[in-house]
Structures are given as C-alpha cells and as structure tokens.
Amino acid sequence: MFKNINIRLLIALISMMALPSLYQTIRVNFLGDLPSDSGINIASQILWLSLIYEIAQEALILPLFYLFGKSLSNTEEFENKVQTGFIVILGITACLSAILFIYSQNIVIFMEQSEQIVERTTQYIRLETVAIMFATLVKYMTVTIISLNKDKYIYGFLAVQMILSIFLDSVFFGPFEFSLNMGVIGIAWTNIIVNVAILLATYISIRQYGLKLLSVNQMSFTWMKEWWTTGVFSGLESLVRNIAFIVMIIKMINMVEEQGNYWVANSFIWGWLLLPALALSELVKRDVGEDVKNIARNTKGYFSLGLIFVAIWCITIPFWQSFLANVMNVQDIKTVMYIVGIQTVFYFVFIFNNSILDATLYGLGKTNYMFFQSLWINVGYYGAMFVLYKLEVFTPTLLSICLMFGFGILIDLIPTVILYKKALREQDIKVIW
Numbered sequence: 001m002f003k004n005i006n007i008r009l010l011i012a013l014i015s016m017m018a019l020p021s022l023y024q025t026i027r028v029n030f031l032g033d034l035p036s037d038s039g040i041n042i043a044s045q046i047l048w049l050s051l052i053y054e055i056a057q058e059a060l061i062l063p064l065f066y067l068f069g070k071s072l073s074n075t076e077e078f079e080n081k082v083q084t085g086f087i088v089i090l091g092i093t094a095c096l097s098a099i100l101f102i103y104s105q106n107i108v109i110f111m112e113q114s115e116q117i118v119e120r121t122t123q124y125i126r127l128e129t130v131a132i133m134f135a136t137l138v139k140y141m142t143v144t145i146i147s148l149n150k151d152k153y154i155y156g157f158l159a160v161q162m163i164l165s166i167f168l169d170s171v172f173f174g175p176f177e178f179s180l181n182m183g184v185i186g187i188a189w190t191n192i193i194v195n196v197a198i199l200l201a202t203y204i205s206i207r208q209y210g211l212k213l214l215s216v217n218q219m220s221f222t223w224m225k226e227w228w229t230t231g232v233f234s235g236l237e238s239l240v241r242n243i244a245f246i247v248m249i250i251k252m253i254n255m256v257e258e259q260g261n262y263w264v265a266n267s268f269i270w271g272w273l274l275l276p277a278l279a280l281s282e283l284v285k286r287d288v289g290e291d292v293k294n295i296a297r298n299t300k301g302y303f304s305l306g307l308i309f310v311a312i313w314c315i316t317i318p319f320w321q322s323f324l325a326n327v328m329n330v331q332d333i334k335t336v337m338y339i340v341g342i343q344t345v346f347y348f349v350f351i352f353n354n355s356i357l358d359a360t361l362y363g364l365g366k367t368n369y370m371f372f373q374s375l376w377i378n379v380g381y382y383g384a385m386f387v388l389y390k391l392e393v394f395t396p397t398l399l400s401i402c403l404m405f406g407f408g409i410l411i412d413l414i415p416t417v418i419l420y421k422k423a424l425r426e427q428d429i430k431v432i433w
Contacts, residue, residue, distance in 0.1 A: 002304070004297045006283065009146075010305075012154050013279035016142075019158040021271035023165040025328055027187060028267055032329030033175040039184040041114065042121045044263030048111055048250045049100070049125055051242040053132045056096055059235025060089050060227075061139055062285075066365040067227060068147040069289030079211050082144050084221050086213055089140050097133040101126050111246075112254040120184070127188030134195035141202035144211075146286055153205040157198055164194045234367035237374040244378035248385060249405055252396040261332050262398075265339035268324065273316070273340075274347065276309045281355040288363025292427055295360060299431040302356045310348050339402055346406035353413050357420045364427070369419040376415045381408055 031039045064085065071078040100107070105122040113121050145153050170176060172186025180186065206213055253262045270278070284302060287294040321337060324330040361369050385404055388394035394404075424431070 002301045004294070005301045005305075006149075006287070009149065009286075010279055010283050012152075013146075013282050014276055016154045016158055017275050017279055019162045020165075021275060023162050023169070024267055024271050026166055027169055028264060029327065029329040030169055030174050031184070032331055034173075034183065038114075038117050038120070040260035040263065042117055042124050042184045043187060044259040045108065045111065045113060045121055045125060046128060047263060047266065048107075048246045049128055050132065051246055051250075052100065053093075053096070053136060055235060055238040055242050056092060057136055057139060058238035059231045060085075060092065061136075061143055062234050062362055063227060063230040063365065063367060064140070064143050065147070065285040065289040065363060066230065067223070068143065069286070069363075072147065072290065078147075080218075080220050081223055082206070082211055083213055084219050084224070085227070086137070086140060088224070090137060093133045093136045097129045100129045104129070111251050113259075114254075114257070124184055124188055127185065128191065131188055131191035131195055134192065134199055138195055138198050138202060141199065141206065145202065145205060146282065147289075148209060150205070150209065153202075156205070157201055160201055161194055161198055164197055165190055168193060230365050230367055232367075233369075233371040234362075237367065237371040240371075240374045240378045244382040248382045249401060252401050253398075256396055256398055256401070258335065258398050261335045262339060264324075264328065264330055265336045265343075268320075268328065268336070269340060269343065269347065273313050274351070276312070277306065277351040277355040280305055280309070281359040284356060284359035285363045288360050289365075292364065292429065295424065295427070295429050296432050299356070299360075300433050303352065306352050306356060309351055313344070313348070335398070339398070342399070342402040343406055346409045349413055350409050353409070353416050357416045361416075361420060361423055364423055366419070366423050369423060373412065373415040373419060377408055377412045381411050 028040075031043060034040075064081075068078065068081060071081055104125045105118065108118055108121050108125060142154075142157075168190040169186065170179060172180055172182045172189055173184065182189070203213060250259075253259050280302065284298075287298060320340065321333060324333050324336055330336050358370065361367075385394055389396070394400065
C-alpha cells in the first residue's frame with residue numbers, strides 16, 4: 001500500500017512544518033502573557049495579509065511543482081527555470097509589498113479592526129509586508145529543493161528557523177527579565193530577520209548542489225509563457241477564494257470581535273491538527289508532477305494515510321484543553337475549543353479534498369480546473385451568503401460564521417470530485433484500489 005510512497009520525504013515535510021508550529025505555539029504562549037488581549041488581536045490580522053500574499057504565491061509558486069518536474073532530467077533547463085523564476089518572483093513580491101506598505105492603514109480600517117488599535121496594527125502590518133516578501137522567496141527556494149529530492153537540507157533550515165525565532169521572540173517580547181518588551185511589533189522584527197537568514201541558507205544549499213541562482217549568462221525566459229498559462233488560473237482561483245475568505249470570514253470575525261480567539265484556533269488547527277495532511281498535499285503535488293503514473297500507483301496509499309491522519313486527530317481530542325491551557329497559554333480556552341470543535345468534522349473532509357484531490361490536480365498542472373472549482377464555491381456559495389447578509393437574513397455570529405465556513409468546505413467537494421475524475425479520464429489513468 002505504501003511501498004511506492006516516499007515516506008522519508010513525507011516525514012521530512014511533516015518535520016519541516018512541525019518545527020515552525022512549535023515556535024508559533026511558543027509565540028502564542030508569549031502573547032498570552034501580555035497585559036491585554038490587544039497583542040493577540042493585532043497579531044491576528046496577519047491572517048488577511050498572508051492571504052493576499054498567498055494569491056501571488058499560488059499563482060507563481062504552486063505551478064512550479066509541475067513545471068520544475070518536467071525539467072528534472074535536463075539540468076541546464078532546470079537551472080534556467082530556477083534562475084529566471086527567482087528574478088520574476090522577486091520583482092513581483094517587491095512591488096506587492098510596496099503597495100501594501102503604502103495602503104496598509106486603509107486596509108486595516110476596511111477590515112473593521114478595533115479603532116483603538118488601528119495605528120499599532122498598521123505599524124505591525126507594514127513590518128510584516130517586508131517579512132512575508134522574504135518568506136515568499138524562501139517558499140520558492142524550498143520548492144526547488146523539494147523538486148531535487150534533497151530533503152536533508154530541510155532539516156538544517158528548520159533548525160535555523162526554530163532557534164532564531166524562539167531566541168528573537170524571547171528577546172523582543174518574551175516574558176523574561178532580559179526581554180525588550182516590544183510587544184507584538186517584536187513578532188514582525190523576528191520574522192524579518194529569520195526569513196532573511198533562511199533565504200541565505202537556501203541559497204547556500206542550492207549553490208552546493210551546483211545550481212547558479214544569480215548568474216546572468218544565457219538566461220532564457222521562453223518558458224514564462226507556459227508558467228503564465230499554468231499560473232494564471234491558479235492565481236485567479238486563489239484570488240477568488242481568498243477575497244471571499246477575507247470579506248466573508250475574517251472581516252466578519254473582526255466585526256464580532258473574536259479575531260484573537262479565531263486566530264489562536266486557526267493556529268492550533270493548521271499548525272498541529274492539519275499538519276500531516278498538509279505535508280501529504282506537498283508530497284502528492286511533487287509525486288504527480290514527477291510522473292503521472294504515480295496517481296495510479298499511490299492514490300490508494302494517499303487515502304489510507306488520510307484515514308490515519310483523521311484517526312490521529314480524533315485520538316488527540318481529550319488532550320486539547322490541556323494543550324491549549326498549559327502549552328499555548330490560551331486565556332479564553334472555552335471559546336477556542338468551541339471554534340475548533342465546530343470545524344473538526346468539516347476539516348475531515350478537507351483532509352481528503354485538499355491533500356489528495358486538489359493536490360493531484362495541481363500536480364497535473366490543471367490550475368484551470370481549480371479556478372472553475374473556486375468560482376463554484378467562492379462566487380456561487382459565498383456570493384449567495386453575502387447577498388443574504390446584505391438582506392439581513394444572515395446575521396454574523398461566531399457560530400454562524402464557523403458554520404458558513406464549514407459548509408463551504410463540504411460544498412467544495414462536489415466540483416472537486418467531478419473535475420478530479422475528468423482529469424483522470426483525460427490522462428487515461430485508472431487508480432489501483
């Protein structure tokens with residue numbers, strides 16, 4: 001069942017995601033020691049900022065699993081893609097960061113942040129635009145390293161990232177005597193320094209493999225047309241999906257003043273509970289991009305892993321309250337548990353939908369399919385919910401917002417299954433069950 005699946009790489013990917021989750025947990029713990037909840041409410045606004053960058057990342061970086069996979073057998077072609085791709089992504093993310101830096105206060109106000117912390121939130125968001133710009137470049141370099149199957153380098157990056165993050169958080173806003181008491185702004189400075197350090201580490205690793213990242217000799221941008229063709233639908237899909245989430249979920253959560261608790265719950269779900277499934281998603285994209293025959297060979301194993309991850313999730317339920325209280329230092333445990341509990345069943349569906357079905361479509365380069373799927377859920381479903389909100393039929397509460405998001409996950413499964421089957425028929429692939 002698992003003999004054709006690269007379990008070693010899966011473990012490396014889980015480790016890569018687990019260690020950042022560890023220092024994110026420590027960060028939430030430190031925020032819990034701040035004298036008021038304004039620190040968590042400010043830090044929670046990273047959600048919408050990250051989603052804006054995610055649009056660019058999914059347009060530019062997600063298609064690379066497919067495009068890099070096509071060139072692995074040709075070193076010169078692969079190196080050219082890595083070089084020219086880096087230049088393009090650097091230029092685009094720098095422009096995006098400049099725009100967000102300038103208009104950050106306007107966006108903060110639009111997102112219904114509490115008036116008394118708008119200025120501090122704006123300062124924090126501006127610093128985070130710089131940090132996420134470097135983080136985007138790190139993601140690009142990570143895709144390159146994953147494509148080369150050089151998972152041993154990932155552990156080095158994790159060590160640097162974790163040690164630096166915990167150390168700098170402790171210095172900038174930790175609860176210790178030597179801490180500088182910078183508050184939530186210290187998070188942004190930590191992220192900037194750490195992301196620059198990791199970017200340098202990834203560059204050194206690429207050079208050790210023999211790839212020249214900054215060479216200007218004989219660069220060819222002819223593959224950009226294929227990158228555009230593949231990435232435009234991925235970007236449009238992400239644009240529609242994330243704008244819907246920002247307006248219909250995050251903004252409404254701010255309106256009911258539960259942004260801090262929702263962010264903590266999200267950190268727990270995405271940082272720990274979904275961690276193995278997210279790693280599986282990256283593995284599936286790589287496997288399919290490398291060889292479409294892996295779909296037939298490995299899909300049964302992918303679904304079996306999904307079931308294992310659901311079982312692990314269920315087993316951990318009795319330990320959630322203790323973890324949130326003693327490890328994450330959560331102040332409003334009841335509300336955070338309430339949010340996680342409501343969304344649990346919906347995320348079980350997400351594990352199979354996102355980590356296997358969606359990931360397979362991305363690995364096949366079927367980003368146009370993902371765009372059609374996004375229109376179904378984010379324009380159709382969330383559009384209808386927005387109309388109901390404007391007609392005052394739908395009233396935002398913490399429960400109604402969580403349920404709206406959860407049912408969106410369920411409805412999203414319908415077009416995904418249809419398009420997944422269509423893609424397999426086009427490739428003449430029959431999954432071996």
